[in-house]
Amino acid sequence: MKIAKFSILLLVLYIFPVAFSQLRVGFYSQSCPDAEIIVQNLVRERFGRDPSITAALTRMHFHDCFVQGCDASLLIDPTTTQPSPEKTAGPNGGVRGFELIDEIKTALEAQCPSKVSCSDIVTLATRDSVFLGGGPSYVVPTGRRDGFVSNSEDAEGILPGPGLPVPDMLTFFGNKGMDVFDAVALLGAHTVGIGSCGNFVDRLTNFQGTGQPDPTMDPGLAGRLRNTCSAGGSQFAALDQSTPFAPFSFDNLFFTQIRERKGVLLLDHLLATHPSTSDVVFQYAVNNELFKRQFAIAMVKMGSVDVLTGLAGEIRTNCRAFN
Template identity: 85%
Template structure:
């Protein structure tokens, strides 16, 4: 009965879409008709050389939207007037793909000057990379404007850590208008992600200060991760250990993995055991199409968090600097 209730709730979310204000599908159809084609082409070229770009852009999009909203504030470089931008925050130290944002912006400025925002570039590029990685195809409304604030402390205060308790995770997403189905689906992007050993090495050797490994972690996984992390916390491991031969394959095997006590990050492990999320994890593990469909829905909702539209923001000429 509990899982049936979850299914009914999911159906409700599919029927009643989120309102996105002044954002709309095809916002650039008149002002820059080839905008989305240009983005798609450059993302595809990068993916051909580096399929891990799917994880990189998904992480970038997430870290941008949850701090100041989806306004490309994460792209701002430190300067003499602001040395502590979001990019310098600890949680953003592993974010990458900034050079691809530059490449796309340069191409768009050459064809349609002062037209396409950097925040829309992040959103479109992430969507295209997800599809290339085997994820869902979903349409994103555009029309975002770039913000005027980028503060390191904001990012460090807001962005969650890898051991966040599930109740706090649920609240974290709820504060931005995302429900538990959205939150668990977004964390499913770990299917193509890597994690630094420093984010979970305590589970292997000194869990919660006990001097012992986490007793709830699968023994085989723990042994593999000890080998991977033997050189120290600067190493990294795939967060989806179920597809070692296809580490960048976007699928629901991640959820089956964490249900078998094979979650690398503590938060991922807890998703499968906490009553607030375990039923959702079960549904996604059982139905790949359901997971992909809900992931697309969640990405569209996330991409509308606290967006600036109209005259509330700007169109940057250079994504790394305010105009």
């Protein structure tokens, strides 16, 4: 297993070397030897109570890294002098899991003060939650530092919406150094995701202003979702409808589902039908190990986006506030 984990990292270092020049595996081996164990134990405790934390942390990591780099700027709380940090932006309204990051940070500060960055905590906690949810086991390089800037306008209009056209989605990921295999794999995290009805209700009743449901959605799925989104419904639905009894199981059945016109979000549906992505969706649908391997590679890539290292940034003592 150790060989497999490091082979993933070595492959990523080979194809994407520059971003990793200041990060390294085992960065805290001297300054805080138990750092990764502390993170792992607290994530495991939370997962035991709430398996949905895998989806929450994966989304948090994604939303942080793709705005202005993996710098924990998403964690900053509003203040009188900084009333609109990234956390308050519309696309970040449903991001959660901040209290777990706080819990981990408190434990690490007690063990080794001012050594482990909040951005590394998010990266490590996400990795551990993915594995606990049934996803791949992989190593991540560490050594990130926390940023000094957090503005809501940086997130508005940048993060992809649920109806983003596939070419625009590929451009979005491409601008961060990721290819189609990375993009589709990362969106495969929807296998453990939950979506609010507001993100897809138009597909159920008034698709593109027609007053009719989306004709490309499986009618059975559309009917179930209408019940979910009705006045007496939960107003939230699992994005992977293939495993209703295990909604937080990290597997490739999501890709099988979207190929059967059972994608809840329009973007997920389009992944399976657009010529730029349909073949990749097929490959992941028929090969769970391929999906998990590529997901691990893409997650390590994502964790390297515009990181601060060395003397840049800071190590926050409270993840919700600049020092």
